[in-house]
Amino acid sequence: MSLLLRYILGLCAISTLTPVFAADTGAWSSRSVYQTMTDRFARTDGSTTHPCNTTDGLYCGGTWRGMINQLDYIEGMGFDAVMISPVVKNIEGRASYGEAYHGYWPQDLYSLNPHFGTEQDLLDLSKAVHDRGMYLMMDTVINNMAYFTNGQDPSTSIDYSVLHPFNEAKYYHAYCPITDYNNYSLAQRCWTGDNIVALPDLKTEDLTVQTMLNDWVQEIMTNYSIDGLRLDAAKHVTPDFLPVFQKAAFNSFVTGEVFDQSIDTICSYQNDLTSVPNYPIYFALLDAFTKGNTTTLPDNIEIMKHSCPNVTTLTTFSENHDVARFASLESDINLAKNLLTFTILFDGIPMIYQGQEQHLSGPYDPKNREALWLTTYDTTAPLYKHISTLNAIRKHANQVDPNYLATQTYPVYRGSSEMGFRKGREGHQIITVLSTQGSKSGAYDITMMNGYQPGFVVMDIFTCRNYSTNDMGELRLGMDGGEPRVLFPVNLMNGSGLCGFVFSREDVRGNV
Numbered sequence: 001m002s003l004l005l006r007y008i009l010g011l012c013a014i015s016t017l018t019p020v021f022a023a024d025t026g027a028w029s030s031r032s033v034y035q036t037m038t039d040r041f042a043r044t045d046g047s048t049t050h051p052c053n054t055t056d057g058l059y060c061g062g063t064w065r066g067m068i069n070q071l072d073y074i075e076g077m078g079f080d081a082v083m084i085s086p087v088v089k090n091i092e093g094r095a096s097y098g099e100a101y102h103g104y105w106p107q108d109l110y111s112l113n114p115h116f117g118t119e120q121d122l123l124d125l126s127k128a129v130h131d132r133g134m135y136l137m138m139d140t141v142i143n144n145m146a147y148f149t150n151g152q153d154p155s156t157s158i159d160y161s162v163l164h165p166f167n168e169a170k171y172y173h174a175y176c177p178i179t180d181y182n183n184y185s186l187a188q189r190c191w192t193g194d195n196i197v198a199l200p201d202l203k204t205e206d207l208t209v210q211t212m213l214n215d216w217v218q219e220i221m222t223n224y225s226i227d228g229l230r231l232d233a234a235k236h237v238t239p240d241f242l243p244v245f246q247k248a249a250f251n252s253f254v255t256g257e258v259f260d261q262s263i264d265t266i267c268s269y270q271n272d273l274t275s276v277p278n279y280p281i282y283f284a285l286l287d288a289f290t291k292g293n294t295t296t297l298p299d300n301i302e303i304m305k306h307s308c309p310n311v312t313t314l315t316t317f318s319e320n321h322d323v324a325r326f327a328s329l330e331s332d333i334n335l336a337k338n339l340l341t342f343t344i345l346f347d348g349i350p351m352i353y354q355g356q357e358q359h360l361s362g363p364y365d366p367k368n369r370e371a372l373w374l375t376t377y378d379t380t381a382p383l384y385k386h387i388s389t390l391n392a393i394r395k396h397a398n399q400v401d402p403n404y405l406a407t408q409t410y411p412v413y414r415g416s417s418e419m420g421f422r423k424g425r426e427g428h429q430i431i432t433v434l435s436t437q438g439s440k441s442g443a444y445d446i447t448m449m450n451g452y453q454p455g456f457v458v459m460d461i462f463t464c465r466n467y468s469t470n471d472m473g474e475l476r477l478g479m480d481g482g483e484p485r486v487l488f489p490v491n492l493m494n495g496s497g498l499c500g501f502v503f504s505r506e507d508v509r510g511n512v
C-alpha cells in the first residue's frame with residue numbers, strides 16, 4: 001500500500017473515530033501486554049467446562065468472538081494491549097503430535113484461520129480492543145510456511161502449489177535440517193520443523209519474497225487495525241530483512257523472537273529490530289527464583305544496560321507458550337509473586353502469558369497451553385490481583401513522572417536471599433525488594449540505602465505500610481513470608497487507586 005493511501009486511511013480513521021493503527025515504539029513503551037493463544041483463551045459459547053487435552057494437541061475451540069466476551073478479564077488486570085496468536089489459515093489436518101491450533105503452520109497468508117472465526121469476528125475483536133483504549137498486537141510468522149510430510153523426505157514430497165502466495169519452490173531455501181540451533185547461519189538458511197510437519201523456509205534474503213511479505217503485512221495490518229507485531233522465529237529470518245520488514249510494517253513496534261540466553265546476541269539484534277523478548281533476563285529470573293541465585297539477575301541488569309541500545313524497549317516476560325510454566329518448576333506462590341513483580345516493574349514492555357495469573361503449571365509445550373476457560377476466569381486469584389496492583393503502580397509512576405519508564409533500573413541492594421532494585425529519578429523512584437526465600441520464610445528486617453532523602457516516607461503498595469528513612473537516609477524494611485516489597489513515595493500515591501488512594505488517570509478509556 002502506498003504512503004498516500006495510508007495517509008488517506010489515517011485521515012478517514014480520525015474522522016470516523018475508528019482507531020488509528022500501527023503504533024510506534026515510543027507509544028508502546030508505556031503499554032503492558034497480555035499474550036493470548038486464541039484457541040485456548042475463550043470459546044464462543046462461553047463454556048468454562050469444555051475439555052481440552054493439551055497432550056493431544058488438537059483444536060480446543062477458542063475463538064475471536066469468545067475473546068471479545070472476556071476482555072473485561074484482561075482489562076481487569078490493568079493490561080492495555082492484547083497479543084493474539086497468528087491469524088492466518090494454517091494447514092488443515094492432524095499430525096502425530098496434533099493440529100495447527102497454535103497458528104504456527106501457515107498455509108495461506110491471504111485467508112483467516114476459520115477455526116478462530118470470520119473476517120467480521122476479527123474486525124469486531126479489533127474494534128472491541130480499541131474501544132477500550134487498548135492496542136492489538138498480532139503474532140506473525142514470516143520465516144516459513146508449513147506442509148504435512150508425515151515422515152516423507154521434505155526435499156521431495158512437498159506440493160508447493162497449495163501454499164499461498166509462495167506457491168513455488170523458488171521462494172524457499174533448498175531443504176536442509178537445522179543440525180545446530182546455535183549456528184545462526186545454519187538456523188537462518190535451513191528449515192525449522194521436522195519430517196512430520198515440514199516448515200518450508202522462506203528465502204527472506206530474496207527481494208521478491210521480501211516485497212511479497214512487505215505487501216502482505218501492510219494489508220493485514222491495515223485490514224484489521226493492528227498496532228504492533230510479535231515476530232515469530234526472528235532468529236531464523238535473514239537479519240538484513242528484519243529492519244526492512246519493520247519499516248514496511250509502518251515502522252510500528254515489532255518484537256522479534258530470538259530464543260537465546262546470550263546478552264551480546266540479544267543486544268545486537270536490537271540494531272535490526274527495536275525490540276526482542278528479553279531472554280537473558282528470563283534465564284536470570286529462573287536462576288533467582290528456582291535456584292535462589294541472587295547474583296545473576298543484578299549482574300545481567302548491569303551488563304545489559306551497557307550492551308543493549310535500549311533495554312527499555314525490550315519485552316520482559318517470565319512465561320510464554322514455548323517455555324515451562326514457572327509453577328511447574330517451583331510451586332511456591334510467593335516466589336511466583338516475586339517473579340511477576342520483577343517482570344512487570346523492570347525496564348521494558350511487560351508481556352504476561354495467559355494463565356500465569358492463575359498460577360497454571362504446564363511443564364512444557366504442549367502442556368503449557370492449557371485452556372484458560374477451565375480456570376473459570378477467576379478474578380479473585382491471588383496472582384490476578386497481584387498483576388493488577390503491579391500494572392497500576394507502573395502506570396501511576398509513569399503518570400507522576402512521564403520519563404519514568406525511560407529511566408533504567410539498577411540494583412541497590414544485594415542480600416543472601418534479597419535483591420533490591422531502583423527505577424526512576426530521585427523522589428519519584430520505585431524501589432522493588434525481592435526475596436528468594438518463599439512463603440515458609442519468617443519475619444526479619446533489612447537495612448538499605450535507596451536514594452531517598454532522610455526522613456522520607458514511602459509506602460509498600462502490597463501491605464499499604466509506611467516506612468520512613470532515618471536521618472542517614474537508610475531504610476529499615478520488614479520482610480516476611482518471602483513476600484516482595486514495592487515502595488513508592490507516599491506523597492505521590494494520590495491518583496494511584498492503590499491502598500485507599502483515589503484513582504485518577506488521563507489515559508483511561510478512549511482518551512489515549
Ligand SMILES: *[C@@H]1O[C@H](CO)[C@@H](O)[C@H](O)[C@H]1NC(C)=O
Nearest residue numbers: 025026029309310312313406
Ligand atoms: C529508549 O526508548 C524509549 C522509548 O522509545 C525512549 O523514550 C528513550 O529515549 C530511549 N532511550 C535511549 C537511551 O535511547
Ligand SMILES: *[C@@H]1O[C@H](CO)[C@@H](O)[C@H](O)[C@H]1NC(C)=O
Nearest residue numbers: 051052053054055056057058
Ligand atoms: C489426553 O490424551 C492423551 C493422549 O491421547 C491420553 O493419554 C490422556 O489420558 C488424555 N488425558 C486426559 C486427561 O484425558
Ligand SMILES: *[C@@H]1O[C@H](CO)[C@@H](O)[C@H](O)[C@H]1NC(C)=O
Nearest residue numbers: 179180182183184185186187
Ligand atoms: C555453521 O554451519 C556451517 C554449515 O554447516 C559451517 O560451515 C560453519 O562452520 C558453522 N559455524 C559454526 C560457528 O559452527
Ligand SMILES: *[C@@H]1O[C@H](CO)[C@@H](O)[C@H](O)[C@H]1NC(C)=O
Nearest residue numbers: 109110111216217219220223
Ligand atoms: C485485506 O482486505 C482486502 C479487501 O477485503 C482483501 O482483498 C485482502 O485480501 C486482504 N488482505 C489480507 C492480507 O488479509
Ligand SMILES: *[C@@H]1O[C@H](CO)[C@@H](O)[C@H](O)[C@H]1NC(C)=O
Nearest residue numbers: 287291292293294295296297
Ligand atoms: C549464580 O549463577 C552464576 C552464573 O550465572 C554463577 O557464576 C554463580 O556461582 C551462582 N552463584 C551461586 C551462589 O550459586
Ligand SMILES: *[C@@H]1O[C@H](CO)[C@@H](O)[C@H](O)[C@H]1NC(C)=O
Nearest residue numbers: 457459464465466467490491
Ligand atoms: C502513611 O502515610 C500517609 C501520609 O503521611 C498517611 O496519610 C497514612 O495514613 C499512613 N498510613 C499508615 C498505614 O500509617
Ligand SMILES: *[C@@H]1O[C@H](CO)[C@@H](O)[C@H](O)[C@H]1NC(C)=O
Nearest residue numbers: 493494495501502503504505
Ligand atoms: C487526589 O487527586 C484527586 C484527583 O486528581 C484530587 O481531586 C484530590 O484533591 C487529590 N487529593 C490530594 C490530597 O491531593
